[in-house]
Amino acid sequence: MPMNKIEVEELLKVLEDIRAAKYPEIPSELIQSIVLAEFENQDNRTEGSIITRRLIDDFLRQSVHEG
Amino acid sequence: MLRFISLTVEDFGPFKGSQTIDFTSDDGVTFIWGNNGRGKTTLLNIFRYAIYGKFQNRRGTNVNLTMLSNRESRSEGRYGFKVVLRMSYDGEIYELTRQFKLRTGVSRPTKNDDYEQTVYLKKGTAILSSEDTDHILKIIMPEQVARFFLFDGELLQEYEELLMEDSDTGAQIKKSIEEILGVPVLTNGATDTAAVLEAYTNAKTRTAQSNKQTEQLGSQIATLEAALQGHNAELERLREELTQELGRKSELESEQNQNEHVKALLAEMKALENSIAEKKARREGLLSDIKNTTKDAWKGLIGFRVNEILSDVEAEVKVLEDKENSQKVAQHFLKEMKEAASRKHCNLCDQDIDDALILKMEERIKALEGNYGGLTPEESGKLRTLQIRKATLETMRYPSSKERLEIYERQLAAVTVEISDDERKLKAVKEELEKHGDIEELSTSMQNCVKNLINCLKKIDNLKEGERQEAEQIANIRSSLATLNAKLDKTATGEDMVRARRRVELCEMIHNIFEEGIDAYRNNLKSRVEKDATDLFVRISNDPDYVRLEINDNYGLAIYHKDGGDPVPLRSAGFEHVVALALIGALHKNAPLRGPVIMDSPFGRLDPTHKENIIKVLPSLSEQVVLLAYTHEIDEQRARETLGSSLKKEYRLTRQTSFYTRIEPNQEVK
Numbered sequence: 001m002p003m004n005k006i007e008v009e010e011l012l013k014v015l016e017d018i019r020a021a022k023y024p025e026i027p028s029e030l031i032q033s034i035v036l037a038e039f040e041n042q043d044n045r046t047e048g049s050i051i052t053r054r055l056i057d058d059f060l061r062q063s064v065h066e067g
Numbered sequence: 068m069l070r071f072i073s074l075t076v077e078d079f080g081p082f083k084g085s086q087t088i089d090f091t092s093d094d095g096v097t098f099i100w101g102n103n104g105r106g107k108t109t110l111l112n113i114f115r116y117a118i119y120g121k122f123q124n125r126r127g128t129n130v131n132l133t134m135l136s137n138r139e140s141r142s143e144g145r146y147g148f149k150v151v152l153r154m155s156y157d158g159e160i161y162e163l164t165r166q167f168k169l170r171t172g173v174s175r176p177t178k179n180d181d182y183e184q185t186v187y188l189k190k191g192t193a194i195l196s197s198e199d200t201d202h203i204l205k206i207i208m209p210e211q212v213a214r215f216f217l218f219d220g221e222l223l224q225e226y227e228e229l230l231m232e233d234s235d236t237g238a239q240i241k242k243s244i245e246e247i248l249g250v251p252v253l254t255n256g257a258t259d260t261a262a263v264l265e266a267y268t269n270a271k272t273r274t275a276q277s278n279k280q281t282e283q284l285g286s287q288i289a290t291l292e293a294a295l296q297g298h299n300a301e302l303e304r305l306r307e308e309l310t311q312e313l314g315r316k317s318e319l320e321s322e323q324n325q326n327e328h329v330k331a332l333l334a335e336m337k338a339l340e341n342s343i344a345e346k347k348a349r350r351e352g353l354l355s356d357i358k359n360t361t362k363d364a365w366k367g368l369i370g371f372r373v374n375e376i377l378s379d380v381e382a383e384v385k386v387l388e389d390k391e392n393s394q395k396v397a398q399h400f401l402k403e404m405k406e407a408a409s410r411k412h413c414n415l416c417d418q419d420i421d422d423a424l425i426l427k428m429e430e431r432i433k434a435l436e437g438n439y440g441g442l443t444p445e446e447s448g449k450l451r452t453l454q455i456r457k458a459t460l461e462t463m464r465y466p467s468s469k470e471r472l473e474i475y476e477r478q479l480a481a482v483t484v485e486i487s488d489d490e491r492k493l494k495a496v497k498e499e500l501e502k503h504g505d506i507e508e509l510s511t512s513m514q515n516c517v518k519n520l521i522n523c524l525k526k527i528d529n530l531k532e533g534e535r536q537e538a539e540q541i542a543n544i545r546s547s548l549a550t551l552n553a554k555l556d557k558t559a560t561g562e563d564m565v566r567a568r569r570r571v572e573l574c575e576m577i578h579n580i581f582e583e584g585i586d587a588y589r590n591n592l593k594s595r596v597e598k599d600a601t602d603l604f605v606r607i608s609n610d611p612d613y614v615r616l617e618i619n620d621n622y623g624l625a626i627y628h629k630d631g632g633d634p635v636p637l638r639s640a641g642f643e644h645v646v647a648l649a650l651i652g653a654l655h656k657n658a659p660l661r662g663p664v665i666m667d668s669p670f671g672r673l674d675p676t677h678k679e680n681i682i683k684v685l686p687s688l689s690e691q692v693v694l695l696a697y698t699h700e701i702d703e704q705r706a707r708e709t710l711g712s713s714l715k716k717e718y719r720l721t722r723q724t725s726f727y728t729r730i731e732p733n734q735e736v737k
Contacts, residue, residue: 008249008252008659010588010591010592010595010657010659011249011252011253011584011588011659014584014587014588014591015253015580015581015584015588017587018579018580018583018584018587019580022579022580022583023576023577023579023580025573025576026573026576026577026580030577031577031580034256034259034260034577034581035252035253035256038252038253038255038256038259039249039252039659040206042205042206042209042251042252042255043201043202043205043206043209044202045255048255048259049255049258049259049262052256052259052260052263053259053262053263053266056260056263056574056577057263059573060267060570060573060574063569063573064566064569064570064573065566
């Protein structure tokens, strides 16, 4: 379902401030994607957690390369 | 944001046939006017029914849907009802249809099972699957936050519970506030990232176990992680059970309240029966007094004539008696004069009288004897007759019973009215009681309810204690794990361990962003809600010295006076409403979920200043505001002037019959 990003703007801003100040290694897009997944799936916790897991797995695969 | 475009109701409640309310697509306010019994609250509940498929009465109890179809439509052979709500959300047009209709093959329903409920949602022109319908409805207006969108003014009072510690209602409202403000997005994010972190931590442990250098340490960590997993699962189970028990407690309390309500009704019925019996006895007494008074009433009726005759007789008697008395006095005086003349000495002045004066006295005595001759024998006879008549008439002067009868009749009328009032109240109480079923069975049910509630409260205590113990064990294991992991990180040098550790580090960072974000977002929200609620409150309040609101951890808002000091104590019901409206407005301003505000009769406890100020701020509460009000709840013309161009539409609920209300565009709109 399309999601109006403006609706979670304040929420994202709070997370972005924390990320930028303390955890700059984490891309802001990842946090934004997790927030949107959680927002859209508040009525379906399983789906929310599956998407979150997949997003983090993808990020870690790109960030931590196998030797 | 969500916006309602139109609502069509068909044979629902008092709304017979198919009737539509069109809302404007512009920001602003819509008024729906309607007197008591015309269906304002039903209309509010129809919105709720459209979105959630439930219909609640004022006490929050779900109503049997079969009762909701229009009575006249039923008698015309149309059973069931339908609602179509058209709305826009995120640039898309949705049409939600919810229908309560007869099952195929049923033509004349006799039981609930003869009906079925259907729902479908169209997005544009496509009909969505039931899963997608369910999902979209939960996203655009979750039931947990409905209280901020669709509310009955009478229920605003419950917001004061937010200022109380350990209030179940307050806790529920707080949960709803956090829902509307989007806090669960973060808490769910924190939970899900924690699960991912745990998985990568376990992977790291498995890597450590597969490495000879760290095998032993890895096994210790694995053991602790397994224990941690077990405790986490147990904690989760306890929490779920606790949530269920709290829900059960809430249901039992609601049942208990219902029982209390029934008990109160029974007490009221008894009191009314006693009152009616006592008043009927009083009425009997009055009827008896009236009967007795009426017996002698004829005497009162001739009293006036008797008085007239008596008055004439008394006048005649007086003339004759005066004449008789004058003669007696004159006789006495003449006797004295004669004695003085014969003795030539006056006894009154003790002086001798000379002869010349004696002569004058004798002449005078002679003349006077002629003047005071007294009553003639006829007059004496007449006087005696008149005196007897007067005495007789005096016995007939019976006081009038008219005034006494009037008093009795007034008292009789008053007590008859009181009896009628009490009997009407008694009838209403009995009807209310009948809704609760067999009174005899209720007593057993009440006892069971109390027993179940006591057991439930005990179980909640045990679950809370179990939760506390599990949390303690989890904290201990986590502390041990942190120590072992630190040791492992120092010891492990292999490539795979470095990668595994890095993955865990990054996962921790992601999780921390969400975990730290929860408090930061809450604090951020609270200060914004506090500021926006204060802005609204100051605009609504009729007391210029109340200058700000202060938010607490539960989102309760305390009022502060310009002189500072403690918050304003013992707020009036009116101010509770004002604070609640300010909070709702502030929540809408700060919530990721935005939508229309539909409120029913929110002015009941407010003075004219508050009413007018609320009208002024209505457009600030939400982009779309629908106000259901009874005629004269607010000054209609003044409200129109106050809102100006912000007032977009007006409808009036007009009575056709007792069971048929028409929704008509208001003709008075200029």
